[in-house]
């Protein structure tokens with residue numbers, strides 16, 4: 001059998017990417033207060049587990065696919081761009097314990113290139129630099145240094161991510177990015193893996209934009225870290241109760257969301273900064289792309305003068321157009337190291353709206369496709385629902401399930417809209433690196449990534 005990993009991108013075996021649209025299914029899940037919606041006698045975790053231990057992590061993440069999907073039979077070589085940054089370090093930590101992915105190449109700025117990783121990085125994680133990457137020499141972010149990789153994860157600064165990620169896609173590499181640069185591209189999916197993995201269906205169209213069409217290269221982005229945290233409960237509510245009409249969100253965002261060294265200590269200590277440049281616009285726009293669907297229509301002539309009549313179709317993101325959704329965001333930086341907390345109020349289109357108890361039950365029962373399919377990094381509980389009046393809290397709840405799910409509490413009636421709640425998401429885990437990794441796992445299981 002040929003070793004595809006060693007071939008240059010142009011020599012790799014090509015397959016037609018399969019479309020990855022699947023129905024979401026609802027599964028049994030648990031409320032943390034002990035209420036099992038489907039089976040009231042089932043045992044439940046009595047306390048919230050706070051751990052970063054890989055062995056504990058694997059006990060809830062390494063599960064076989066439940067849908068007959070095959071896990072890859074051999075390790076998959078991956079690269080990390082921006083490997084020295086805040087998100088890059090989280091990638092390195094997660095990938096060092098990953099059941100399928102093996103880090104083969106690391107990239108960062110010319111300042112870091114040429115040094116072994118342990119010397120290039122200003123390591124800020126609570127576990128040591130993984131043995132497997134300590135001596136790996138950091139390279140400049142050029143595709144030729146990543147030729148053996150099937151997948152490249154990007155934690156690049158947005159100032160440079162655009163050109164670099166574009167070059168990697170053109171070299172037929174599958175890029176999973178955390179940067180904002182391609183999120184608004186009409187051919188690039190913006191995927192929160194616990195919400196809209198079905199948007200991977202646009203990848204074949206993205207590849208045909210190139211001449212000749214790309215065989216295995218594409219870009220998938222994940223969302224802004226605050227968007228990610230709150231669209232997960234919003235998706236659960238829309239699945240259970242139909243479209244939302246209006247959402248108000250006020251964020252309290254951790255310092256690590258600004259990268260390293262982030263906000264100056266004299267600015268953030270004993271303080272709240274009621275402005276994060278560009279953040280409110282990102283949340284308001286990204287929510288519509290993520291919660292909206294993909295529409296298919298007959299292709300237009302190249303000159304835009306009419307339909308081709310060839311039966312060829314094009315896909316587009318509908319931005320929730322069938323049920324217009326108004327989103328208003330207010331963003332604040334607060335003196336918390338990791339974990340974005342958000343206060344959210346929603347109005348449903350349906351009248352009468354669901355009660356807070358119905359919303360709680362729908363959140364706890366929410367099971368995204370990534371879980372059903374058996375993505376190894378998907379959390380067991382996409383949404384953990386707290387009954388205690390003073391939870392979630394970033395210091396207590398940000399590492400639950402290794403930061404791969406979100407925690408919701410204080411679900412109650414809103415006197416202005418319908419229902420309000422608080423959600424906490426770990427901004428560097430599900431808000432960044434974990435999302436990219438689950439997106440890649442899902443794409444592998446659906447054969448969107450060419451192995």
Ligand SMILES: NC(=O)c1ccc[n+]([C@@H]2O[C@H](COP(=O)([O-])OP(=O)(O)OC[C@H]3O[C@@H](n4cnc5c(N)ncnc54)[C@H](OP(=O)(O)O)[C@@H]3O)[C@@H](O)[C@H]2O)c1
Nearest residue numbers: 082084085086087108109112155157158178179257259260
């Ligand atoms: N932090 C979060 O919670 C979070 C959440 C979601 C999304 N994001 C997004 O993820 C990306 C990374 O964020 P971060 O917080 O990890 O930022 P960061 O800590 O500032 O890291 C930036 C990375 O980009 C590299 N880089 C800078 N200039 C470069 C160049 N000219 N060529 C190649 N590499 C270069 C840096 O390498 P050197 O070390 O060599 O300079 C570093 O590895 C950003 O686009 C951010 O918006 C961040």
